[in-house]
Amino acid sequence: MRKSLYKYVSVLMVVFFVVSCKKNDPIADLGTTNNEYAAQLRVSYNNTKVNFGDTLIVTASTWQRDDRFQKVGIYDNIVESFGIDMTLKQGTHIITKSDDVSTLTVVDSIVRKNVLLEVGSAQMDNYWVTHTNNYVIPYEYEVEHRDGSYPNDPSLITKLNDQEWDILKGLLAYNITKADYLLLFPTATPDHFTNGGTYVLSAKGMANLKAELERDMLVPIVTDLKKVGNYSIVIDVDAVTPTNTKTSSSRTFDIKL
Numbered sequence: 001m002r003k004s005l006y007k008y009v010s011v012l013m014v015v016f017f018v019v020s021c022k023k024n025d026p027i028a029d030l031g032t033t034n035n036e037y038a039a040q041l042r043v044s045y046n047n048t049k050v051n052f053g054d055t056l057i058v059t060a061s062t063w064q065r066d067d068r069f070q071k072v073g074i075y076d077n078i079v080e081s082f083g084i085d086m087t088l089k090q091g092t093h094i095i096t097k098s099d100d101v102s103t104l105t106v107v108d109s110i111v112r113k114n115v116l117l118e119v120g121s122a123q124m125d126n127y128w129v130t131h132t133n134n135y136v137i138p139y140e141y142e143v144e145h146r147d148g149s150y151p152n153d154p155s156l157i158t159k160l161n162d163q164e165w166d167i168l169k170g171l172l173a174y175n176i177t178k179a180d181y182l183l184l185f186p187t188a189t190p191d192h193f194t195n196g197g198t199y200v201l202s203a204k205g206m207a208n209l210k211a212e213l214e215r216d217m218l219v220p221i222v223t224d225l226k227k228v229g230n231y232s233i234v235i236d237v238d239a240v241t242p243t244n245t246k247t248s249s250s251r252t253f254d255i256k257l
Contacts, residue, residue: 037065039239082229090179110148
């Protein structure tokens with residue numbers, strides 16, 4: 001009887017142990033997509049505030065419940081979001097963007113989902129780290145300025161689209177000096193100007209500038225033009241299984257222009 005009781009208690013303990021292990025098994029929390037477990041992904045960086053000339057080390061650490069990967073990829077995206085700081089020959093000065101106010105912001109997508117590194121399933125074993133029991137994939141990213149569609153000089157004006165150009169003309173209409181207006185329109189009559197007050201140009205002068213000013217007329221009288229805003233680098237990391245179940249991480253690094 002004592003031996004039978006011992007066996008019965010032992011069976012209960014084993015069942016309890018198995019049930020307890022299943023309840024606390026972290027694998028159950030991984031989740032599935034496309035009938036496959038998603039990969040776990042952690043991405044770290046050696047620097048959180050970068051500048052041009054820096055080397056940013058991106059480290060992707062990943063594992064998957066069944067050790068099934070299609071690839072792990074590291075990509076960059078680059079976007080400039082900027083205003084214009086412009087000075088004309090006879091003292092007109094316009095800044096279209098500050099930390100608090102923006103009257104004209106231009107967005108230039110310089111790079112979109114550019115492949116920096118892709119590690120396929122056949123190469124994954126090269127990145128296996130035994131003591132951490134996962135794959136660790138490092139990448140050294142050189143932070144450098146890449147030119148987009150808008151040069152950082154007076155010729156930028158010629159690249160503005162019609163909407164951006166109309167906004168810039170509107171700002172000029174309210175801020176241009178009389179001397180600069182006369183450089184653009186030498187035969188302007190006195191009724192193009194006010195007799196004092198907040199604005200130099202009258203309603204007629206403003207309307208004339210908005211209607212008649214062309215980009216190639218303005219460029220020669222610009223003495224200084226530079227972008228003000230942010231150069232943003234977005235690093236994306238994807239861990240993808242054979243059924244295209246994707247786990248992603250993204251981080252943005254902003255550099256002041």
